[in-house]
Amino acid sequence: MNISEKLQQVNEEELTDARRFRSLVGGVIYLTHTRPDIAYPIGVFSWFMQQPSKVHYGATKRVLWYIAGTLNFSSCVVTWSSKKQATSSLSTLEAEYIATTSIACQAVWLRRVLANLQ
The missing domain is CATH 1.20.5 (Single alpha-helices involved in coiled-coils or other helix-helix interfaces)
Structure with missing residues (x-):
């Protein structure tokens, strides 16, 4: 997740397809069981499930690109909590x-x- 980017609710004309966004976030939530490094941004994205914007959708896709780019990294997590x-x-x-x-x-x-x- 981009550290300098502040996600917030937007007005009506900047909204995106909420059903597609919820489906994308739901799929990535499933991945947090094996990838705890994405738990925080996915938690932030889930705040915007009712009225997602194109910015929220783009940020979620960046997490998918991150996951695709780090598939070959070996996982060394023993325990974690949030x-x-x-x-x-x-x-x-x-x-x-x-x-x-x-x-x-x-x-x-x-x-x-x-x-x-x-």
Whole structure:
């Protein structure tokens, strides 16, 4: 997803075929199970399912081009998650502490799973 591009609702004359857009986004949502690197942009695109514009359709097609260009990359993801921030931190140090705690919990979980698998 283009970092500098801000997607937003548009007026009536810039709309595109909503049925085709929903079909495209629905198909790409299926791919997020094996490609977590596209989860964020697809989540953003799903906000515009009711009234998609040509800009939204073009951005979704760019994700498809990205997928086509990276088919031969080997996947090394072991675990991942996506969620909204549960707590508000008052400093960057506190935010890093919260993130480090989450990573440590995942590492302990992964060690236990691997120990059970021997």
